[in-house]
Amino acid sequence: MAITKNTRSKTMKVVIAPEPGGPEALQIVEMETPTPSGREVLVEVKAAGVNRPDVMQRMGGYPPPPGASDVLGLEIAGEVIAVGSEASRFAVGDRVFGLVASGGYAEYAVIDERNALLAPAGVDWTAVGGIPETYFTVWTNMIQRGQLTKGEWVLIHGGSSGIGTTAIQIAKARGARVAITAGSAEKCQKCLDLGADVAINYKEEDFVEALTKATDGHGFDLCLDMVGGEYVNRNLAAAAPGGRLVQIALQAGPEATINVWQIMAKKLWFTGSTLRARSVEEKAEIANELEQELMPLWENGQCLPVIDSVYPFEEVVDAHRRMDAPHIGKVILSFEGDR
Known part of the structure; x- marks a missing residue:
């Protein structure tokens, strides 16, 4: 292991939520700076995305996987300052970004090198820090599982969210036709x-009717849904024959009454997945595909995250308040002014 002069001390500031609650439940505390082992690298974090799973963890509804720390944060971007004994993909000084099971809201974080990528050249830390969680999620669900192909119609609920704005750009880059729902003009x-x-304003229109009309009666070939609840049956009604519905979140709750006949009659395919608890190897497969398919676009300034707002690390409570309020795109924590 090699550590550069960038390592300031043996301790670091991190964010935890000792008790479930609102944004005020978040606390900045000091913790021992981790040491990378095996195929891990230690990253001096420059930016970290704030995501809906972080909010759920803060509220007590989404605990870290077994063995992961209780420090919030699922994605990081920063500079490698140390490498584990078996790590060979990155060197000290490399700019990287990637997924962590926890620990992203911290001055330093360890990440398995297989779940990290080199930061695209010319892209600032704010944008890079907003890539991992949403792009890994969208890619595995919309492309790997959903099998979206050129010319198909994809319906994306929550189109203005971090997930939604990412999905729109990836779908268009793949030559698909995109319909979204959102709650304001x-x-x-x-x-x-x-x-x-x-674009369908779900507060003013029934999305099933609006989508059916917009697609000349065809409906969606693929739906990426983060709502769940009573949306499930409506999604089935909006599907084209042979359509695929991929459930990625459950903002309206996990229970729904489903008209199974619609699945049978239309020969529909209904699946879903989570990302956080997946193995390093599964996440590595996604990382490899992103590197091959999207890195050229990122380096050309295309298909990058839509950034709603950026908060200094010390203002993490305000960042979570922003997540709880209406916003468009990603909320980012910046560490660049803290050291």
Whole structure:
């Protein structure tokens, strides 16, 4: 292991939520700086994304996987300052970003080198820090599982969210046609500006009727849904014959009454997945595909995260308040001014 002069001390500041609650439940405390082992690298964090799973963990509804720390944060971007004894992919000084099971809201974080990528050249830390969680999630669910292909219609619920804005851009890059739902005219317009073909304000229109009309009766070939609840049956009604529904979150709750006949009659495919608890090897497969398929776009300034707001690390409570309020795209924690 080699550690550079960038390592300031044996302790670091991290964010935890000792008790479930609102943004005020978050606390900045000191913890021992981790030491990388095996194929891990130690990263001096420059930016970390704030994501819905972080909010759920703060509220007590999404505990870390077994063996992971209780420090919040699932994605990081920063500079490698130390490497484990078996690590060979990155060197000290490399700019990297990637997924962690926990520990992203910290001055330093360890990450398995297989779940990290070199940061795209010319892209600032703020944007790089907003890539991992949403892009890994969208890629595995929309492309690997959902099998979206050129010319198909994809319906993306929550189009203005971090997941949604990412999904729009990836879908368009793959040649698909995109319909989204969002809750305001401003959000709908932002999605159209990103490339969506159809934007449906779900507060003013029934999305099933609106999508059916917009697609000349066809419906969606693939739906990426983070709502769940009563949306499930409506999604089935909006599906084209042979359509695929991929459930990625359950903001309206995990229970739904499903008209199974619609699945049978239309020959639909209904699946879902989570990302956080997946193995290092599974996440590595996603990372490899992202590197091959999207890195060229990122380096050309394309298909990058939509950034709603950036907060200094010390203002993590305000960052979570922003996550709890209406926003468009990603909320980012910046560590660049803290050291």
